[in-house]
Structure formats: C-alpha cells, structure tokens
Amino acid sequence: MAKRQRLLTDFLIKLSVVSSPTPNNEAGTKVEEPGTQTQTNAVRLKDAGVQQNRTPQVKWLSQWHWLYYEDDGMFCRICKETNKKNPFTGKSGCQNYKTSTSTRHVVSKEHQNAIQELKLKSNFQQASVNAAASLSQEESDKFKAAVSMYRTVYWLAKENIATFKYPSLLNFLRLQGCESLNHLQQGRNATYESHITAEEIQDAIAAVLMDDLKKKIERTPFFSVLCDETTDISVEKKLVIYLKLLNTETFSQETHYLDNSVIPDAIYCTWDALVVYFESRNASTDPKAKGILKNIITYDFVATMYLLMDVIPVLTQLSMVFQKQELDLALVQPAVNHAVAEIKRLKEEDGPHMQQLSQCLIPAENGKVKLQGHVLSHCTEAKERHFKAQIRELFCEEIIKNLRVRFPDESSNVITMFSVLGMRPLSFVDDKEAWGNDKIDLLIDLYGKEVQLDDDTKVAPIIDADETRREWALVKDLVLQEAYPREKLATLWKLLHSYHREMFPNLLTLASIALVLPVQTADCERGFSVQNNTKTASRNRLSSDRLNKLCTISINGPPVENFEFDRAVGVWRWKLYGSPKKMKKKKMKKEKKKRMTPPMKILEQLF
Template sequence: MATAPKRKATLLDFFGSPAHKKSNKTSVTTEKDKNNNNKSNESDTSAKDTADQSTLTSELTNDPTPTQSSSTSSNLSKSTSEPENSGEKLNKTSEKRSFHKNWLIDYTWLSYNENDNAMTCTLCVKHKKSNALTTGKCNNFKTSTLSRHAESSDHKAAATAKSMTGTLEKSVEKVYDEKEKAVVKALKSISSAIRKSVLESIDRSPFVSILCDESTDIGVKKKLSVYARVVNPETFQAATLYICNKEIDSGTGKGIYDALNNAEEVKGIPREKIMGLGSYGAKVMTGMGQGLTGYITRDNPMMLNYHCIAHRLALVTSQAADEVQFLVDYQRILTGIFYFFKSSAKRTHELNEIQNVLSQPNLKVKEVHEVRWMSVFIAVETVYKILDSLITFFAQDKDAKSKGYAKKMVQYDFIATTYMLMDVLPIVTELCLLFQKADLDVSLVKVSVDTCKKELSHIKNGTQGKSPHLQKLVNEDLKTDKGKVVFKANHIVQGKQNIDSIKVKFIDSILSKLDQRFPENDSNIMYAFAVLSMRPISFCSKEDLETWGNEKLEILIKQYGEKKESKPTEYQPIVTVEPIIIPDETRKEWDQLKPLVLQEGYPRDKMSTLWRLIQQNYKDRFPNLIKLAALALTAPIHTSDCERGFSSQNQVKTSLRNRIGSETVDNLLMIKIQGGKLEEFDFSVPLKLWREKQRKLFSSYRKE
C-alpha cells in the first residue's frame, strides 16, 4: 500500500497534541501540590496559557478571530486528549472552603467575623501590624494559612509585645502594692513615734484623767474619742493628750467600758492612777450602776466623774428660753426663716442685693440648734445685723410665707426681743467661750460663773446703764412719723408683749439654771480645787488668813484622805484604795504654805505657775499639797478637746474618703492632733522605725 506523503508538523500540532496537554496538566498539578494555591490562582494561569495559545494560532493561520479559533482548538483538545475523570478533579479543587470554629480554640489570637466571612489576628491588629490577617478580608480558610501566620515575624513580634506588656503590668501592680504598703507603714511609723511620746507623758504623770465622748462618723460608724489629762511632775504643766479614736459596737456603759479596756493605750494605765472621768453628762456616762462611771469607780473608788462645764453651760440659755413662751415662738420664727432661705438660691441672692443697697453685711440666717454651743446667740446676732434687710425683703416679696414673716417681723415685740437678747446672750456666750479653752485653770470656773451672774443681775435690775441695745432701739432706731412708729423707714405695728417683763423672766430662768448646773455646796470638788490657787490671800488680814480656805480644804481631805471601797458586783470584786494624802499633815502644810506664798511673792494668776515654784523649792516640805495640786491640774473639767477631735475626724474621713479604715483614721488623727508643727517635728525616730519595717524596699534601692 502506498503511504501518504508526510506533512510537516506545525506549532498548532504541537499545542494541540496529547503530549503537550499531558505535560501542561502535569505541570499545573505539580504546582498545585507544591504551593497549595486556590482555585482563583489556577484559573488565572489557565486563562493566561489559553490567551498565549490563541495569539500564536492567530499569527500562524492569519485568522482575524483569534478568540474563536482558540476556543475551538481548546475544546477540540479537551475532547480528544483529557482522561474521563479530569472533570471530577476540577470540581473537587473548586469547592468553597469554610471557617472551622475549633480553630478559635487552637489559635487563641484568632477571631472570626461572620458578617464579613473573614478571619483576623487580634494580636497583630492590636500591635498595628500589616499583613493578610489584619485587613479584615482574609477568607483563605486553611490550616496551613494559620500555621504560616503563626510562624511569621509580624505575629511573633506581636506575641512578644503582649508578653512584655503583661509582665510590665504585673510588675507595676506589684511595685504599686509595695509602695502603697510602704506609705501605710510610714504613716504607722510616724503615728507610733508620736503615740510613744504620748504614752511616756502618761507614765510620767502622777495622776491621769480620762475624757471620752461618742459620735457617728460619715460612714455611719459609732466612734469613741478618748483623751487623757496629764501633768508634768517637774514643770507642773498640764496638758490634754489625744489617745485614740476607736470604733465601738455598743454605746452602752458596758460597751464603752470594754472598748476602753481593749484599747492598748488605756490598757497600760494602772487603774489606781485614773482619778477622773470627763464626759458630756449623759446617763450612759455618769450612771453609777450600768454607766461608764459606775464601772470605772468599781475599779478605783477614788475616781470622780466630771460633767463637762461647757456642755452644762451650753444648755442653760436654750432651756431657760423654753420656760418663756414668747421666746419659744421667737425661736420658731428664726428656724422658719432659716429654712425659707436655705431651700432657695434665688431668695438668698435677692436678700444679698438688698443688703448691698442698705450697706449691710452679706450674712446668711443661721439655724438655732439646741445641742450646738452658742448657736442661739449666733442666730440672734445675725438677725440683729441684717434685720432691716430681712424686713425689706419680706415686705416686697409676693410669696405667701414672706407675707406671714413680714407681719411678724414688723411687730415691735419681735424687734425689741432681738435687741434684748443681744444684751443678755453675749454675757453667757463669753462664759461659754472661756469654758472651752484648752488650758483653762480650774480656779477660774467659780469666779467666771459668779461674774456672769452679777452682770445678768445688773441687766435685770436696770442698773449700770440698763440694757445698751434696748436703749439704742428706743433712743435711736425707733422714730415717730405722723403718729406711727417707724423702724428704719419700715412702719411698725405696736406689739402686745411687755418686753421688760420678758427680759426679767428670761434672766431669772438663766440664773436658776446656772445655780442648778454649778451648785456651790460641799460636794463640788471642782470649786474646792480653786482654793489651791490662793488668789485672794493678798487681801486677807492676818486673822482671816489663818482660816481662809480651810472649809474647801476639808472637802478635798474628805475625798482623798480617806480609804475608799467599791461596791461588789457579779463581774467586779471589791476594790479598796488607800488614802492619797494624810489629813493631819495636809492641814499643817496648808497653815504653813499661805504665809510662805505671801512672803515669797509667788505669782498666783495661774495655778500651774504657782505650784511649779512650790514643787521646785519646797518639794519635801509640802508633799500632800503637791499631790492635791496635781489632782486639781488633771481634773477633766471640760471635754471640748473631744469635740475638737470629732471636727478633726470629719476633716480626715469625708464623704469622698468614707472607706478609710478605723486604724488609718486613728493614725491620721494622732499625727494631726499631737504631731505639732511640721517644721518642728523630728522625723529621725519615725524614719528609723520605717526603715526597719522596709528592709526589702531599701535593699532594692541600694542595689539600684
């Protein structure tokens, strides 16, 4: 058979041959297995190969439609040369991949957004890295993708940064805790150094008195403020020292007694050394049965309770006013005016404007409070100073309450009562201020009370110029205009009350209350102590000098020169205390001392100064009287220091710092009250204590 002539092979034959297709397919498959590319990469490569083949075919055949020719050739090649299962492999490669939720467990830094169907590396995003897993568009859901990312330099750098941040935060927190503890320990060291000095003063003092009072702090916790009254045996300088501020569970006498016994500062004071208890006079303090006084006197029968003279006097004016009905109504008007302005800034501003026009001080009406010292006087004084402005305000204000106050305040009775109280109240207020002095001499108590009574009697009887403020009202501030009484351009309606009668009733009531609260009898030890100041002996004749002060001395001998025995109870046994002084020797010393003081010319204006000189020069000659003088100087005649302590407590523990612990408050109060001036404080002792507690901290500083 004849063979057909052999045709020359062309490029078209080559690209369409099965060998080429096989070679091309093998190449694509190998690339796929090697690089794990997705379907989009394979399509791009196939499209490029097809475009190149179409271009070559067009050039060889001069076909103006290379796309159609290429397509036909490609279809022909696929139909003649691809195996039957090639279609199944292509379909398997093009399957859509999905996110596996278990990856979130395996890769803790991975996050998945279902809405965008994309995964993100939270570490790389947080540390501002730039890669495929920070764009928010990565949907190449393959384990190999995550593995490669975990090994990438970006991710490793982000992971290292996280580890360093966590370590730094822990280090800073640890250092902060250590520094905070160091500050707390420094606070304790300073407080401990001051407390040590206080306890040393208590130990040196021959006798000690305890002062205590209760209050509730801003955190609604019941607090007990405790002070000690001591005297320096060398200088005879008396002082009231802060001891502690303790939280108590019970406000009963037993609860307070237990709190005092549990306080380390009080626990170390021998009970036979505690000779006085100063309190505000409540039954829980003064009761001889279940009161604090009862419990302490069963420990030391020689101990006496002192009702604070400032508390006693503070209630004199308020209780005296309660016995005069018109003054009760007057106080109600003042209270109503206070709340009228307190609830409105607009009214207060309008009142200030009127005060400016009338050239009166910009003052706010004060509240009358029974338990606050001097509150009655302060409220009355404020109304007196701005009375013209108040009447003008209420007269022009359209509010119904204003009209009611206007009718009351333009009455002569109200105005005259205000002036009368300005004559009476300052006398009692001056005495109240004296009784709050920290270094008050016990010898001044009786003298001051007697002076107050005398001045009140003068005003009552109309002697020595009568009442200066009432006289000013009648002679200067009240005018008559066409038959009408005018007070500073405001028309006044004549009142129904007799102001002189009200004044007499009020003063009589005050004098009666003063006699009740400051009795002059044999039981008043405080008045008996005053004889030791020996103030009037310069005015005594030789005969009078021999008997002067003997009666008061006998009161002291009866209290401190006899054996005392307590009454037994279920919890407290009988306690017997020996006399502090020897009666006969004390009387002899007293007879010898009076002429000696005159002869030496010792100053007697202050008891501590007098007895310092006696102690320094005649210590062995007058031992019994020196003991009585020490008892007098340590007598807790008022508890104003406790009240000042509560003011300090409220400055330390405020509404913004209401979670401060009781121990921290106590330490801060010790520093604030007993620390003294900053420039005079010796920090060497607390610094030494602090360094001992902070060895680790200081060793780290030395290493640095």
C-alpha cells in the same frame, strides 16, 4: 666507709654550732664544749653503726616563709590553714630534716593549690568588705529617702491636706532638687509613691505618737477624761475622747486642741437689709418670702433679737473663761456667779440693746410704730409689757437654770476647795494663819481618808491628813516670804515643785489633781475643728480609722523638725518585713549573692 663517717662527724660539729639553742640553753643551763659534743656524737654513731637523723636549720625559716617548727617537727602554715593533708600538716609534722624535702613540698601540687586558695580567700574577704561598705552607703541612702518620705506624709497630715496628693507632692519635691527621694524605688515596681504607702506611713507615725502618749499616761500620777459628741460632714455621729494629764517633769498640764468662736449677730446686723429684700420678693407674690417677712417684722421677733444681743455676750464671756488652755480654778466660781448675776439683771431691767430698741421705735400714722423705716406689726405698749413679763423673764430663768445644772453646787464647791491652792488673796487677809484651813480640811475629807467602794474594795488615802495641815501652814509663809507669783495656780505650784518638792509632797498631790480637773470640754470643741478641717466635703469618704490616725498626727504630733522619724521607719519596716535584724540579714545575704562571682560562691561554701 671510714671516709663517710669522718665527713658525717665534721657535719655534726658544724651543725651543733649553727643550730638554734635549745630551751635548756635559753634557760641558762651549761652547754657542753663543741669538742665534747663532737666526741659524743661520734661515739654514738660508731656504737650504733647507723646514720643519725638530721635536725631543722634556722636558715630554712628565712628561706621558706610558710615553714615553722613545733615539737621537733616541721609544719607548713599555708597547707595547715587550708586543711590539706600531707606530712607538713600531720600531728607531729615532717621530721625528715632535708633541704630536698622542703624543696619538693614547695613544688607539690597540694601546696600550690593551697596558695591559690589563700589568694582567692583574701580576694573574697576584700570583696566582702567592699560590698559591705557599698551596701552600708546604699542602706544609708535608702534610710534618708525613707525619712524624707515620712516627713512628707507627716507634713500633709499636719496641714490637713488630702493623702492622695502625696504622689504629686513627691514629684514636685524631686523637681525642686530633693535627690534623696531618688533612692525610694526598689526594683521595677516598688516605688513607694502610692496613697496606700502613705496610709501605712500614717499608721506607723500614729503608732509612735500613741506609744509616747501611753508612756506619759504611765508616768503621770493623775489624769482626767474629756468627752463630747459631734457629727462630721457625712452626718456620722462621733464620740470624741481626750485625756488631760500632768507632765511630772515640768509639773504642767498638757492639752493639744484649738478652736475659734464667732458671735451669732448676723441677723441683728442685717435685719434692715432682710426686710427690704423680702418686701421686694413679696411684691412678686412669693409665698415663702411673704411668710418670712410676716415673722421678722413682728415686735416679738425684733425684741427677742435685741434681747439675745444683750444675753449672748454674757454667756460668751463665761465660755471664753473655760476655753483657756490653762484654766485657773480660782476663776471658775466667780465667773459662773458673775454670769448668773448678769442674767438676773437682764431679767429685771433692760440691757443696752433693749434700751436702744426703745429709743429707735418711732410712732407712725394710725398708731403704728416704725423701726429703721419699717412698720412693725403687733407693736403696742401691752405687747411690750407682755414680752418683758413673759418671754424675757422665762428665757432668762431658763438660762439660769441651765447654768445651775451645768455647774451644780457640789462640783462648784470642789472647784472652790481647790482654788484655795492658788493663794491669790493671801496678801490681803488679816488672819493668815487661819486663812484657807476650812477648805483644806474639806480636801482632806475627800482625799485623806480611806474609802470603801460598793464592792467592799477599800481605797487607801492618797494624802496624809496631819502632814497636809502642817504643809499648808508652812507653804503660806514660804510663798509670802519668797514673793512667788500667784496669778495662776499652775505657775505657783510649778515653782514649788521645782524648788521645794521634798517639803510639800501632800500639797503637790492635791495640786496635781487640781491641774487635771475636767472643768470644761473646750479641748473637745477644739478637736471638732481639727476633725472638720480633715474630713471635708471633698474627703467625706474617709473611714473612721483613717480619720482617727490623721487627727492623732495633726493634734498630738510635734512640729515636723522635732518628730523622730527613725522610730516610725522602724515600725513600718517591722510591719512589712518582720524583725529589723532579720530583715537586715536577708537583705545583706541577697546583695552579697548578687555581687559574688561563681568562684566566690564556691569559696563561700568552703569557708
């Protein structure tokens, strides 16, 4: 017994030397000498008559990497991470500080299972990372394929090519080496190559374009509505509506449509050939040819044809003024007045073509008259006077009346008021201080006073009267001093908006209204051309909704290289699958399950 106590005392002495320092020692407190500690331990053991508990050794930490000490207890990091239940995972840990205890734990079944679970978990996490990387690449390829698909549909709409050509065009692009399209197919049946898919894509693109247009309308201070009626190839009446708005960033008006005008002079150029043709048909006793020939060789028909060749160029010139995309308001009233004056002149005297007719009429036998070798019927001096006094005069009067109805004095006065903002004649007037004040006062009366509507609603003025007059006096001097160009009202006020925005807020408001005034419907006419190019004889079964989507893309859509296809892809996916985030989670989960082996599925449920 004494020998055992002596051996135990020697062991405690060695243990006190090699054991790790206590927190008090680390804090710098005084440590007892080894001899003193040995005597104390020996006394305690001797007094208690029992063996003292062991303490953990530092070398065990390097021997077993899973081991760590905490609060006077030994813990297993692996078993604790895998939620095993044993002395090394308890609340106070294992306090049996023996080498054999740790050795038994290493070979225990629970510890070995914990190690295997950790390895499987690590492999599962790595597999998940690899799957995610693979899935990310796959998603990227699919997105590129979707953009290529959208770009194809967009191009078809911009070029007015039938949608049913979409599958054929996809196959052609594949033959040309567009490898991104190979990722379109999903499973066996979902190839996204049908015309139905193309129509869904058109809906998504049109939705993006309409969303952009709505944002522009919300930002613009003023806009106007242009309406016109047309009939498409299937004899269906359409009311075409367009918006003319102001881009607040560039201070410019935006329009999107094109048109071509052709002068109807076919009969005038081919009259001789028509007469020869119908004379030959008349010889074969064709009653229709005989009736047409009888009408086209009369003096009234020929004189009306020559009169139209004088009148139509005047009206065409006026029409071309209104077909300009950026119409200068200063040109409206002069152009209308010039057209009216020209029609009045043609009413009183012969135009160039009527003079040519008089020179080309050659007397023939028996008092008859020939034109280009053909005898005219009912061609006498009395008939000529009757035509000029009755037909020509009434025809020109009706044209002048229609022009006055189309451009009444009230609206012309409003246009004239706004034309003062162009300041075109400012350099040539003597009294620059007084110039334009009367028209500015009229504009102030329209927009600088409170207006009460029929339902007693009061509309506040949109400009300040006194400030507008002060700004007008200042802007005239500024424009002359800076030598700003005044050929176009839009160009002038774009410069003033860019460099002097704070100086002229009220005048800029008036200029904004002037730029969006609906003085013509040429934009609608250009829209008819787009409609007719889209709904052709071979596509006459296009529904109104589909035609509207195609026209939206063709007219409002930017060039193919400038359109944001990712937004359209997002709209399309949202309609098909719901929220993009929810759709991504579903796809990720589905792909993840495909790649998982049965043990991994079990581990996913565990962790």
